[in-house]
Amino acid sequence: SFSDLAVMVNDCSGKMGGSVAEAAIGAGLQLVPVCLTGPGMGRSFSIQGVNVEAVDSRHREGVIDHVLKEYPYVVVVDYTLPAAVNGNAEFYCSRGLPFVMGTTGGDSEKLIEDVLQSGVYSVVAPQMGKQVVAFQAAMSIMAEQFPGAFSGYKLQVIESHQSTKVDTSGTAKAIISSFQKLGLDFDMEEIEMVRDSKRQIEEMKVPEEHLNGHAFHTYRVVSPDGMVNFEFQHNVCGRSIYAEGAVDAVLFLAKKIRERTDKKLYNMIDVLREGNMR
Ligand code: NAD
Structure with missing residues (x-):
């Protein structure tokens, strides 16, 4: 079971992030009630009864200190903007945070290089359907x-x-x-x-x-x-196919982390090969 697994969705005040947060709650997963948002976009809101605080990404170090303390078994989902892809991935790698990257764009070669070098578990999927x-x-x-x-x-x-x-x-x-x-x-x-x-x-x-x-x-x-x-x-x-795919990727990654697999970088084909996990 994944009872101690928590999902942090950046940015769940965005359109895709909001759908992922809903799908995660719908799948019975624990949503981290804090997320990172774009500069100057911080605000509080509610997703299916969960009060979420979206914090300006400039304060991300402190936010992650708190999240790692409260939710040591966390997987991050990133649906932000093309301009944020590489910076966010570098940050997750530097903090040892396993992540699912759904955001498109950016320098995909660099992204893969950074992930491989860091040894952080991740699923990179520009198409999550x-x-x-x-x-x-x-x-x-x-x-x-x-x-x-x-x-x-x-x-x-x-x-x-x-x-x-x-x-x-x-x-x-x-x-x-x-x-x-x-x-x-x-x-x-x-x-x-x-x-x-x-x-x-x-x-x-x-x-x-x-x-x-x-x-x-x-x-x-x-x-x-x-x-x-x-x-x-x-x-x-609509967006539900991508949100459901992101939840599957989270469950997949949680399983790989638990199994301590040598392979750490995955894509949606790997997730498909695993079969239905819920
Ligand atoms: P959106 O504009 O609704 O949401 C993006 C959010 O990211 C905004 O709220 C913004 O404040 C926030 N943001 C910007 N910089 C940030 C940072 N550094 N850290 C944290 N948050 C930051 O956009 P959307 O419609 O939700 O789409 C997001 C991305 O998802 C796009 O790149 C889109 O192409 C991609 N997408 C991928 C798939 C897939 O299957 N992989 C499917 C649909 C959309």
């Missing part, structure tokens, strides 16, 4: 096993996200690289990004209440003569 990661892995296995199987076919990629997402999806890029190995000629520039709400509702069939939080991807593969058509699609509404 377990089922999406499983699909991504399946496409990668197909590409390895059957290189060129779709050569000559044409690929069309359309992705729709909330209008605040400016960059192209990292998940789409990973899946396209598998399609390229399957023989499809495709340039990342050809990805069609839909950010216009009218098109999202009418064409992509995004429910209106999820315009500000969704990830809809369609990959269409058509034979040269147009007689054969494949369509791969994953449409995600």
Whole structure:
């Protein structure tokens, strides 16, 4: 059992962090009632009856002193901002805090180097949706096993996200690289990004209440003569898939810490391989 396990979510006053905190409480885990937030953003609030104090990250050393004293068996989840990724990871490493990094962006090579050097347990996962990661892995296995199987076919990629997402999806890029190995000629520039709400509702069939939080991807593969058509699609509404994945990653990491495994850096594929842990 994980009765002494505690989860600290930075920043649970943010959108993703808030969802993770709810999912952690929903899974019966103990939420640390303190978290780190962006400079000047400190405040108190309540998540499902738990009063949480979000403290300005400039005071992080003192906050962690307190947390480690009260909750020695803590795992941190980080859903902050791309600009904070490397600084936060360095900090967790320096304090020996095991962590799950869900925040995208930053220098990912440096992140991995820092984690390996520190010997801290961590899961790094720019895509925490377990089922999406499983699909991504399946496409990668197909590409390895059957290189060129779709050569000559044409690929069309359309992705729709909330209008605040400016960059192209990292998940789409990973899946396209598998399609390229399957023989499809495709340039990342050809990805069609839909950010216009009218098109999202009418064409992509995004429910209106999820315009500000969704990830809809369609990959269409058509034979040269147009007689054969494949369509791969994953449409995600809201944030719960990423929050649930983060809770799974926490449980996974707690298990690895308890087993004192030599391997310390993991990704979502490792979490998937472990099977269902709850
Ligand atoms: P958000 O803006 O709602 O929340 C981010 C919070 O981080 C803010 O409250 C901000 O004050 C805080 N913050 C900034 N710097 C900080 C620091 N140094 N220490 C602690 N807190 C700090 O954003 P969001 O929608 O919750 O997204 C957060 C991140 O999660 C983004 O990078 C997004 O791309 C990523 N994301 C990843 C996945 C995944 O599956 N891995 C899924 C969804 C979103």
